[in-house]
Amino acid sequence: MTQGSVPALQSRRFLWLYALAVAGGSVAYVPFLTILLPLRITAMAADQDVAWLAFATFFGAISASLSNIGFGWASDATRRRVPWIAAGLLLSSLLLGAFGMTRSPWQVIALLVAWQVGLNMMLAPLSAWAGDVVPDQQKGVLGGLLAFAPAAGAGAGVLVTLPGLASADVRLWLVALLVFLCVMPVLLVGRPRRITDVDGRPTEAGPRSRRRGEIVRMWLARLLVQISEAALFAFLLFWFRAIDPAMTDARVAQIFGLILLGAVPLALAAGRWADRHDRPFAPLTLCAAGAGAGLLVMASAKGLEVAIGGYVLFGLSASVFLSLHSAQTLRVLPRPDHRGRDLGVFNLTNTGPSLVMPWLTLALVPSFGFTGLFLALAGCALAATILLWRMRAAR
Template identity: 60%
Template sequence: MTAANAASQPQQSRRFLLLYALAVAGGAVAYVPFLTILLPVQVAAFDSGSAVKLLGLLAFAGAIAASLANIGFGWLSDLSGVRRPWIAAGAVLSGVLLSAMRLVEDTTTLIALIIAWQFALNMMLAPLAAWAGDSVPDAQKGMLGGLLAIAPAMGALSGALVTIPGFAVTEVRPMVVAGLVAAMVLPVLIFGNPRPMPALMDKSAPRAATTRPRGTAARMWLARLLVQIAEAALFAYLLIWFRSVDAEFGDNDTAILFAIVLALAVPLALLAGRWSDRAERPVLPLTIGSGIGAFGLVVMGLAPSLTIAIAGYVVFGLATSVFLALHSSQTLRVLPSPRTRGRDLGVFNLTNTVPSLIMPWLTLALVPVFGFDALFMVLAALSVVACILLMTLQRRI
């Protein structure tokens, strides 16, 4: 599609794009503070001696439930032909279940409730993701990806907010999170009113299958999986690694650095996304992001001091944050058909859940024997493979 043709294509309203990005950020708020802060605190209150083991079990069960639920509810929203009722029902039900977490007093009930909450949460998230494919034309997918970079930053900010001393007691925090999610998701359901995009909803023939080379979707899927494995490893073990470099580096230092990287990634993703729309090069920012991410991991693996270690992480964190945000929107280009858009996005969502199953085993196999240096080099190699996969798609989508 030429620049002139792109300019002539119908554009989605900026109001919908902004409200949609706010809703996606609400989706991040729905799980980030709970899984990273509130749940570990609650588990530790049960039995601090077995907290690590129980958290691992909950993470495993939750990842399996999320994977199945995302595919299932995406598919159900395809079959029903509507997205909003599923999003609204999932937001309400997940909020109710999250608020009920404070009443749990035994591990068996907690595991069951976590699984139920994951199903309700993905009842909201899966149709919400597919709604963008129904409503945002290719010429605006770069801008959409840039706006989606706000979601991780809002998730981290919400965790800091609900844990401010004196702001909310421990028992009330899940309800505060549920209220924040409702306030962020409901506006797009009530006021979004996206402009109809008949070309995106034409179910007479598979859209991407007839216009993209074979294997395009698979390469996009694998590239994201490889980068997500690296991102998941850093998310889980960043503090431990920093302390192995400098024992004085604390949890607050890590949280501040993490928040700064996420905040800086937002304008970078917006700039990269707008450029990709105007230049009609949707894959190039992804290729560059995965390559720079690999470079950052190499710097981390070779870092002789805390300063170099922080610099390497900043490079990696910025590159992969931009990559993941833009990949989420550009994936919508390569899905086989509008009639199975929700289901297919659920399959792509496996790149978000499967790394949490792979990463612990990879880390345990490498770090105790070879140290974090070896782990970072392996992760860098995975990112290089992702870069090569995307390089072959430069002019194919």
């Protein structure tokens, strides 16, 4: 690209179809891991369901972490993403339907480990594919479009659990069908433009030491925000009920759904602003600060209205942060030939907190209450803000 020329951009069709495919990934695991899997384990293990679900979550997260790195590396080595995505879509869909044949908790766990392998065979190269074909000038818009994924996952959970719609076993195949409908269009008709500045050798963005520092700060910032979200995901209902015993799980689910929907236009607007002003990390900094502010409000809340307000501020800030961060991470990765592997390492910030935070929360809350927990999490968000503020200033 010559000086003064208009930068080559990826087609809107591909961006939207790619966002639909990523939403399909969310549809694949959100309804299953949050609703269908716990229900199946409860049906098998009765009063031991919490312990078995903890085992399943632990082994599933380990399988997801390792297979995401492995298939990211494999798609790097073969220099092809689409065949891996298609194979993972097929394998994970068949394994998801196979949960209907499980008869014991151990069979569920074994199949869960295999399903995570198949799912991440699809997700890892799908994540890297965007880095291959979407230029930096559109990373903000891409991040905004990725905000649809969590909302799609939550919506799919509502759909497949509608009373009378499907039996427990049919629900599994219904989820698989929804994933297929979301992912296949980009594989069949996406046809991304080939942009040399993206899929060729990257131009140098600065000294190698500076690039390594950017990667570390981006990784740590996401980890810190994910720690906060993982803790709240597990114990939010308990906290709301500690403030108001009349708080129902249905109302909490409604608040959560509204936050996911509200995050979509905010992320799109923030992403477009970041692209237009070439300030990719400014919205991330603001969102990390907003998440910290929300946690401080939650720590001081005495009434339900203030508590909900604090959680809405945290939830919107964290949701927008995670969507934009996923796209802007592609900006700082140093080598396109290792992009899939490196994104697998970044994926550890998603799986790691869910393994650790429940136990840390159980250690903090009995001694210091939810106020102590939220203050500690606000410290994590503040640390993420500082990391990204320095990074923004360095650009």
